[in-house]
Amino acid sequence: MPENVPDWLSTLLQSAVFRRTTTDPDNKRGHYFYRLRPGEVFGCGLGRLKPPKGERWGEVKCYGGAVVLGPTQHPRDGGHYATAPGGALSFLPAEIAQGLNAPDVNRVGPVDAGELAARVKAFLGTHTDNDSPQALEPICKSFDTTPSNRHSSMWDALCWAMREAKAGRFSATDAVDALRERWTDAIGGQYRGRDPDEFDRMLRDAVAAADADGTCEELAARAHGFTDAETCRVALDVIDSWAPTIMNAPNDASDRSPSWAPVDVRAARDSRSVLLPTILTRADGPCLFYRGRIHSVHGETESGKSWLVQCATAECLLIGEPVLYLDFEDEAGAVAERLIRLGVPVDVVENPALFVYVHPETPPTTERERQAFDALLNGTYSLAVVDGVTDSMALFGLSGMDADDVARWHRELPKAVAHRTGAAVACVDHVAKDSQTRGRFALGSQHKIAGLSGAAYVVEMEQPFAVGQAGRASVRVGKDRPGRVRGLGTRWRKSDRTQHVADLLLDSTDTDRTVWALDPPSRGGVSTDTDGKPSKGAFRPTWFMEQVSRYWEETDDPAKRTNSKTVDAMCAERKEQGKTQHRNMWREAIKVLEAEGFAGSEDGPRDSLVYSVVKPYRQHDDPLSDEYAEAGGQDVDNWKVQLKNDHEGGEG
Known part of the structure; x- marks a missing residue:
C-alpha cells in the first residue's frame, strides 16, 4: 500500500490485521485482513475505491483469491514464507464496505464440483454472442507463461474473459478454446505429478465469479453509478484500457532478492520460456x-x-x-x-x-x-x-x-x-x-x-x-539477441553483417490516408540483398562461378571436385571449344563461391581441398550479375554451355 492511499482509508486500515509481503520494514505492501458481517459478499475489484490511473495501490480478490502463509516454501529463492502472530480480526469498516463492489448476496453461495461443471456447460452454451471478437486478443496476450506466474495470470485472464463473454463481446467457447491452447503450450509436459485438471478447475471458478458479478454493464453500473446502457458501454472501453494494467503490474522491486545474491540456476532454467516477437x-x-x-x-x-x-x-x-x-x-x-x-x-x-x-x-x-x-x-x-x-x-x-x-x-x-x-x-x-x-x-x-x-x-x-506517392524502405536486422528474427531474412551482407528481413511499403497516393504493409524480403530490394556493386577493380566472375557450380552439382566423385581437378576440367572444356582457358578466372570463381557460402570444402588426399555445393549458384538469382532479371527464365541443364548459344556475362 503506497503512500498515496487516501488519508481516510489509511486511518481505517489501522484496525486491520496486517501481514507484510516484503522484507523492507519501511514498505507498507502487504495484506490487510478483516472479518465480514453475515450476508456481506464482495466481487473482484475496488469499486468506487479504485484510484486514478497510474496510482494503483490495492485490489480485492473474490473467488480464487488466496494468501500464502508459512511455512510454505517460497518458489523464487528456496526460502519459506513466515507468518507473524496477529490477533483477532476486526469487522470490515462500513465506510470501506460501501465503496466496494457488492453483488446481490442471493447470487452467491457454495456449490459442489458437479454443479460447477454443469454451470460451465450451461454458461458456454448460453453466451455465444460475438459483438467484438477483437476484444479477446488482449486478454490472451495478458497471459504470463512463466511458471511462477502462470496460474494466477491464467486465472485473471479467465475471469476477465468470462465476464466479457457474458456481456456478449465474444463467444465464451472461443475464449476458453484460445486460453486453453495457450495454457497447454505453456505447461507442455511440466506437470510433474500436479493436478492435470488445473485449467478446468480455474475455469469453473471463473464462471462462478462471472455469474456472481453479473455482466460487465452491471459491474460498470455498480462501480460508477451509471444507469443507462450507452454510458456503461463507454465505461467498458475504459475498463478494457486499464484492466491489463491491473493484471500485469510488475512486483515492487523490494520483493526481489539482492542483485548480488547467487542466482538459482535451476529455477531460472525452469522459468525460461521461448521468447517470440509479437x-x-x-x-x-x-x-x-x-x-x-x-x-x-x-x-x-x-x-x-x-x-x-x-x-x-x-x-x-x-x-x-x-x-x-x-x-x-x-x-x-x-x-x-x-x-x-x-x-x-x-x-x-x-x-x-x-x-x-x-x-x-x-x-x-x-x-x-x-x-x-x-x-x-x-x-x-x-x-x-x-x-x-x-x-x-x-x-x-x-x-x-x-x-x-x-x-x-x-x-x-x-x-x-x-x-x-x-x-x-x-x-x-x-x-x-x-x-x-x-x-x-x-x-x-x-x-x-x-x-x-x-x-x-x-x-x-x-x-x-511523400504525400501523393508510394515509397519503400528495406528493413535489415543487425543484431538479434533472442535469435528469432535472423532466420526470417535473406543472406547476410558482408560489409555490415546485416540481413534483409522486411520491406516497409507506404502508399500515400491518396492524399488523405496512407496504406502500409511490411512485406517479406524479395528480389525487388536489389541494393539490400548483397553488398553494393563492386568497382571495376573488384571483378566478380559470375559466369565462371555458375559453370563451376553446375560442374560440382553433376560430379559425384569427390576426387574430381578438388581445386586443381575442377580448374583442369573447366580449361579442358574451353580448349575443346577453341576458347581462351582463363585458368586464373576459374580459381577466382572457386574462391568467391566458397567465400559467399555457395560452396563448402573439406580436407582431401595429399593436402587437397574437396569442394561440395551448399546451394547452387545461378547468375539470374544474383543482383550483382549482368544476367540478373534478363536471364531469369533460362533453364540450362548442363554446365557445358555452348558459347554460340550463351552470352558469357562476366567472362571478360
Missing part, C-alpha cells in the same frame, strides 16, 4: 519486436525509421493495446496526424489511456518531473517508442559517444521502461553519414548496440516516402 507483424505472419526487450531502429534522415515505429504503434492501437510514445524530436500534432493517416481512429489517438504521448523537455530530476516519470512507469504498454535517442541523451546530460554515458542512459530510460511496463521498447536513432564505415551501428558508441536485449534494425530508403 509486435510489428510482417505480411506473412512473423513479427519483429519482442515484448519486454529493448530494440534499436536506426537509419539516415528521412529513411523511414520513424514511419516504421509509427506503423507498429498503429498496429497496437488498432487492436486496443496501449502505447507509450516518448518523443524527443517531433511534436504531438504531427505524430497524431501520421497515426490517423495510418488508419487509427481519431478517438483512439486522442484517448490518453491508449495512446500515451509524452514530449519531455527536462530530465526527470526534479520531484515534479520524477513523479510524472514514475507515473508513466506504473502503466503497462505493449509498445514504448523512444523517438530521438541523440536528443534524449542530451536531455539527460549524456553523450552518445561515451560508452559509460550510453550504459547509464540505457539503465535510466529504455531498460527502466521495458522492465517496469513490460513493453517492447523501440529506440529511434540516426546513423553515421559514411555508409562505408558505419557498419551495423547507430551513431556514437558501440555500446548502443551492445546494450540491446532485443533486436537492432537498419532502415534504408529505396523509394522516397
Whole structure:
C-alpha cells in the first residue's frame, strides 16, 4: 500500500490485521485482513475505491483469491514464507464496505464440483454472442507463461474473459478454446505429478465469479453509478484500457532478492520460456519486436525509421493495446496526424489511456518531473517508442559517444521502461553519414548496440516516402539477441553483417490516408540483398562461378571436385571449344563461391581441398550479375554451355 492511499482509508486500515509481503520494514505492501458481517459478499475489484490511473495501490480478490502463509516454501529463492502472530480480526469498516463492489448476496453461495461443471456447460452454451471478437486478443496476450506466474495470470485472464463473454463481446467457447491452447503450450509436459485438471478447475471458478458479478454493464453500473446502457458501454472501453494494467503490474522491486545474491540456476532454467516477437507483424505472419526487450531502429534522415515505429504503434492501437510514445524530436500534432493517416481512429489517438504521448523537455530530476516519470512507469504498454535517442541523451546530460554515458542512459530510460511496463521498447536513432564505415551501428558508441536485449534494425530508403506517392524502405536486422528474427531474412551482407528481413511499403497516393504493409524480403530490394556493386577493380566472375557450380552439382566423385581437378576440367572444356582457358578466372570463381557460402570444402588426399555445393549458384538469382532479371527464365541443364548459344556475362 503506497503512500498515496487516501488519508481516510489509511486511518481505517489501522484496525486491520496486517501481514507484510516484503522484507523492507519501511514498505507498507502487504495484506490487510478483516472479518465480514453475515450476508456481506464482495466481487473482484475496488469499486468506487479504485484510484486514478497510474496510482494503483490495492485490489480485492473474490473467488480464487488466496494468501500464502508459512511455512510454505517460497518458489523464487528456496526460502519459506513466515507468518507473524496477529490477533483477532476486526469487522470490515462500513465506510470501506460501501465503496466496494457488492453483488446481490442471493447470487452467491457454495456449490459442489458437479454443479460447477454443469454451470460451465450451461454458461458456454448460453453466451455465444460475438459483438467484438477483437476484444479477446488482449486478454490472451495478458497471459504470463512463466511458471511462477502462470496460474494466477491464467486465472485473471479467465475471469476477465468470462465476464466479457457474458456481456456478449465474444463467444465464451472461443475464449476458453484460445486460453486453453495457450495454457497447454505453456505447461507442455511440466506437470510433474500436479493436478492435470488445473485449467478446468480455474475455469469453473471463473464462471462462478462471472455469474456472481453479473455482466460487465452491471459491474460498470455498480462501480460508477451509471444507469443507462450507452454510458456503461463507454465505461467498458475504459475498463478494457486499464484492466491489463491491473493484471500485469510488475512486483515492487523490494520483493526481489539482492542483485548480488547467487542466482538459482535451476529455477531460472525452469522459468525460461521461448521468447517470440509479437509486435510489428510482417505480411506473412512473423513479427519483429519482442515484448519486454529493448530494440534499436536506426537509419539516415528521412529513411523511414520513424514511419516504421509509427506503423507498429498503429498496429497496437488498432487492436486496443496501449502505447507509450516518448518523443524527443517531433511534436504531438504531427505524430497524431501520421497515426490517423495510418488508419487509427481519431478517438483512439486522442484517448490518453491508449495512446500515451509524452514530449519531455527536462530530465526527470526534479520531484515534479520524477513523479510524472514514475507515473508513466506504473502503466503497462505493449509498445514504448523512444523517438530521438541523440536528443534524449542530451536531455539527460549524456553523450552518445561515451560508452559509460550510453550504459547509464540505457539503465535510466529504455531498460527502466521495458522492465517496469513490460513493453517492447523501440529506440529511434540516426546513423553515421559514411555508409562505408558505419557498419551495423547507430551513431556514437558501440555500446548502443551492445546494450540491446532485443533486436537492432537498419532502415534504408529505396523509394522516397511523400504525400501523393508510394515509397519503400528495406528493413535489415543487425543484431538479434533472442535469435528469432535472423532466420526470417535473406543472406547476410558482408560489409555490415546485416540481413534483409522486411520491406516497409507506404502508399500515400491518396492524399488523405496512407496504406502500409511490411512485406517479406524479395528480389525487388536489389541494393539490400548483397553488398553494393563492386568497382571495376573488384571483378566478380559470375559466369565462371555458375559453370563451376553446375560442374560440382553433376560430379559425384569427390576426387574430381578438388581445386586443381575442377580448374583442369573447366580449361579442358574451353580448349575443346577453341576458347581462351582463363585458368586464373576459374580459381577466382572457386574462391568467391566458397567465400559467399555457395560452396563448402573439406580436407582431401595429399593436402587437397574437396569442394561440395551448399546451394547452387545461378547468375539470374544474383543482383550483382549482368544476367540478373534478363536471364531469369533460362533453364540450362548442363554446365557445358555452348558459347554460340550463351552470352558469357562476366567472362571478360
